[in-house]
Amino acid sequence: MASQSTALQHHFENAEQQKDASTIGMWVFLVTEIMFFGGLFLAYMVYRQAYPAAFASASNKTDLWLGAANTTVLICSSLTMALAVHYASIGKKNLIVLFLVLTLLLGGTFLGVKSVEYHDKWVHHEIPGANFECEGCADAQHASLFFACYFGMTGLHATHMIIGIFIILYLIVKARKGDYGPEWHTPVEMFGLYWHFVDIVWIFLFPLLYLIDRSGGLKG
């Protein structure tokens, strides 16, 4: 286990100050992320409001079961991540590695399912652009905006997942060396915040893109 003195950078007075700085920094970063996704959420809201019929019928093209399965996968990955942070804080090296690996696998599963969904859209020409088609869509001309939002939002989310997976790999390597323990495990904790954030974004995306108007009960 790395001792406190090697982990403490020269410009901090003590470990507590260093950890506080990391924590505030991470939360501020998550605020910028909210603003970053916020632009896309805004576009989604504006266009959903402008073209309710197109959005309602186009959102029925999403695969509810794959989306729901992915939601479950991601929530489970949040649990494994939280456990990894917990075991880092009590210094159980093998368990840190185990739960990081599980998180990695669940994240990978999510991306795998996502790419199946993307492929499905590709096959059905449901990708905005010259060859766009939306079979049986009401207001098909504007349905492509739904898919523009769909790909924009899930694409940005998936990008965050991919970046996250690379960071988990790094954390696994470090954890195997026994770098994280009760005195110092800030990277694991900070990455936990990031991972939960990415999960929460999905918790918003799932209803917005898959669920609203599914029953046909809500009419814009």
Add this chain to the structure above:
Amino acid sequence: MITAPSPVLTKKNYLNEAHSLKSWLLTKDHKRIGILYLISVTFFFMLGGLYAAMIRLELMTPAGDLLESNTYNKVFTMHGVLMVFLFLIPSIPAVLGNFLLPLMIGAKDVAFPRLNLLSYYVYLAGGLFIFTSLILGGVDTGWTFYTPFSTSYSNGYVLTTGLGIFIAGFSSILTGLNFIVTIHRMRAPGLTWFRLPLFVWAHYATSMIQILGTPVVAVTLFLVVLERGLHIGFFDPAYGGDPVLFQHMFWFYSHPAVYIMILPSMGVVSEIISTFSSKKPFGYTFIAFSSLAIAVFGFLVWGHHLYVASQSVYAGMVFSILTYIVAIPSAIKIFNWLATMYKGSVRITTPMLYAFGFMGLFTIGGLTGLFLASIGLDVHLTDTYFVVAHFHYVMVGGAIMGFLGGIHFWWPKITGRMYPEGWSKLSAIMVFCGFNLTFFPQFLVGYMGMPRRYHVYPPEFQVFNVLSTAGAGLLGVGYFVPFIYLLWSLKYGKLAGDNPWGATGLEWKTSSPPIHQNFEVTPVVTQEAYTYTTEEVAHIG
């Protein structure tokens, strides 16, 4: 006059502790990173200035005789893009903020030194993208990238430029993040929030805007890039997309961005005015909170760019009122600075000249902003030279005056040497006169109806344009002279000593130039900022 002991250069300081190129390019020292930024922003400023010169030369005559209309479009676009994204936004925060924040709060460095270095390289990468598009043939959309022109019709390099701004934006975000954490967690013992220098408050407010606004413009430009590359239809009316949505998202950042440029400048002016009046700023808390108020209200006024862009009149009225409200915290600052000088022992130094210039030019820029905030008048003035003059008074008259004032004020701290007094005063006066001669006629000619972004205009406007071009020449010389003498002073300038101005900030308590760790011993603060003791006042003589 009491003769102070003759100053000596600190033997070992941040400049000479290592000499290799690597020690500069991979430095994690906030002071060296500040210097790297200084070199880079100066380069982009000169490049942007070159484009400004081309604009002014073209506009000397009513006919389009120097540049073709397409070329002219590219020239004013590159001028705007370079100046806004690569010079004005990073100028004070990334150069002076980086150098001074840790010194002012008694810290050894910013909270995340590695991230700080990363921000610099992210900035350079963004600059490289923009520079590449410039080499390839430029972009002609104006710095605002309005859709659908930018996404469907422009023949310029919108992709590379948009990506460049997207990337540079992350540098700005990371710098803001770093400063916020630094101010929260790195303050020296005893340095409570209300003992902080006003420069720090101004940078805190600036950082808030950087972290809240910049991600939005980043995602907006990203959508423009996607739209242009893949035609997904976000802003394309053919698919039901709304081009005005782009304007909302763009101005949600780009209006507050003006405050990213002006707030740090106000911080600089607060420091200069207090120091050269040897007096505590009048209404410290008012100045501090007015910075935050400007940051908050600055986010609620973007709609005043859309009065003529299909926005509802009722929304327009709300935005109009909110825009008027921003004038209040801005005016608070101006009046407090004036009150600070009242009965102070005012010294007319070069930084002080720049601070005076700031107050005059920013007041004109701010008040003409109120003209533009009123809906009726704005319909007449939209897209005329009146707007161009207004925002140059704020962004150049305000931000660059503050930048130059700050560079002169802290030059002795940064380099350990003084700049030549006579030349610097002369150039400060040249900048002020040249600036007014350049931009005041533009108010008049804009009010008469000359539109912006055209290189051909009716002959009756020529006299104003000739005046403006003449002023630009003077302004250019005024900017160039400091470049020469500041370089000269690096070697030949008089040694400055630790505190040549009798200023009170912690940055003046350490040596000039500061040592690598900033302070020999972490300072302990026991009193409010700007407590001028007899010792410091006597030092001035």
